[in-house]
Amino acid sequence: MNIPAIQFLTFSAAIVALLALHAMFDKSGEKFPFPEIYLREHEMLQIKKSLEESKDENYKDPFNDALRLSRDIVLVKTSRDFEGKYIDYLSKLVSKKIVPVGSLVQDSIDQDHDHEEIIMQWLDNKEKDSSVFVSFGSEWFLSKEEIHEVAQGLELSKVNFIWVIRFPQDEKISIGDVLPQGFLERVGERGMVLEKWAPQATILKHTSIGGFVSHCGWGSLTESMKFGVPIIAMPMHHDQPINARIVEHIGMGVEALRDENGKLQSEEIAKVIREVVIEESSEGVRKKTKELSEKMNMKGDEEIDGVVVELVALCNNK
Numbered sequence: 001m002n003i004p005a006i007q008f009l010t011f012s013a014a015i016v017a018l019l020a021l022h023a024m025f026d027k028s029g030e031k032f033p034f035p036e037i038y039l040r041e042h043e044m045l046q047i048k049k050s051l052e053e054s055k056d057e058n059y060k061d062p063f064n065d066a067l068r069l070s071r072d073i074v075l076v077k078t079s080r081d082f083e084g085k086y087i088d089y090l091s092k093l094v095s096k097k098i099v100p101v102g103s104l105v106q107d108s109i110d111q112d113h114d115h116e117e118i119i120m121q122w123l124d125n126k127e128k129d130s131s132v133f134v135s136f137g138s139e140w141f142l143s144k145e146e147i148h149e150v151a152q153g154l155e156l157s158k159v160n161f162i163w164v165i166r167f168p169q170d171e172k173i174s175i176g177d178v179l180p181q182g183f184l185e186r187v188g189e190r191g192m193v194l195e196k197w198a199p200q201a202t203i204l205k206h207t208s209i210g211g212f213v214s215h216c217g218w219g220s221l222t223e224s225m226k227f228g229v230p231i232i233a234m235p236m237h238h239d240q241p242i243n244a245r246i247v248e249h250i251g252m253g254v255e256a257l258r259d260e261n262g263k264l265q266s267e268e269i270a271k272v273i274r275e276v277v278i279e280e281s282s283e284g285v286r287k288k289t290k291e292l293s294e295k296m297n298m299k300g301d302e303e304i305d306g307v308v309v310e311l312v313a314l315c316n317n318k
Helices: 013-028 041-053 062-069 080-094 116-124 144-157 183-190 200-205 218-227 240-250 266-277 280-299 302-316
Strands: 006-009 073-076 097-100 131-135 160-165 191-195 209-214 231-233 253-255
Touching: 073 080, 073 302, 080 097, 080 240, 080 280, 097 302, 116 160, 116 191, 116 200, 131 144, 131 200, 131 266, 144 160, 144 183, 144 266, 160 183, 183 191, 200 209, 200 218, 209 218, 209 266, 218 240, 218 280, 231 240, 231 266, 240 253, 253 266, 253 280, 266 280
Parallel strands: 006 073, 073 097, 131 160, 131 209, 160 191, 209 231, 231 253
Antiparallel strands: none
16 A cells, blocks of 8 residues: 655644745745734844754754655644634645644653652642743753843742753753852742753642743643643744744733843743733633633544544545
8 A cells, every 4th residue: 555645743833834934935925824923033033043054954844844745644733723724824835734633732741750749749838820830841941141030030920930940961050050149048938949850741730830931832832721821931942932922812821022132031021920820911811721721621532533534534545
């Protein structure tokens, strides 16, 4: 049997569409049809730098490679509930069927760890929706300046927090080397700072978590949607700024804006944390996030079942 070529993308359909549009129609002047999805000037500069690097003959673009190698179907880790129009647009743009596979988030994907009991005890002692989880993923490392801005933002917010800080493996750095002097003493029991690891899914599921300070990696966003946790968006690079725009557009989070040079701002971080977790003005964000979570959980494996139907039909037609 001639098995059809199928590719799988673990990114937002909107970012794939945006990049596909750039690659295929940039010179034609065609306008991207979704004004809610955009890049700020400092983000554009970052994209241009990445495009320059892509000219290296050894560079491999996962988006364009997946679109090019797939003859019939591209599977995207997303849901029609919040990306239906982007899925349809991308399908038309590349003349291939784009099939959402759902969030693919498990209820618990973490393994037991020595610190997990301490973390859970800390969470159990906090009020419902009173705390934020802070993590910037496993592939992006904050500079010392950025760590200081985040630390000051958390301190100013007066909100409880669990913060995971990671460093490159080849750097001999500890938490004490990068945090502002006296920070841990000042926040006291209000904050917990962890190095390298935390049971993310377990933390996000806990009732005391009312917000997720996130870099907006697609995996983290789908976990937030699954567990109904609003996002305090702090995108760093690649697809993350686009993901942050989607978060705001669908109403499940608020972005902490950088300054005109792309630098983090501690007062802005504190403001958005308080807005999302505490203030009445963001009751709509909290409600919308819960609604998306309930809808996602009710659908269960519905989208995966749809993928199976598509693949069986595709194979039978070959």
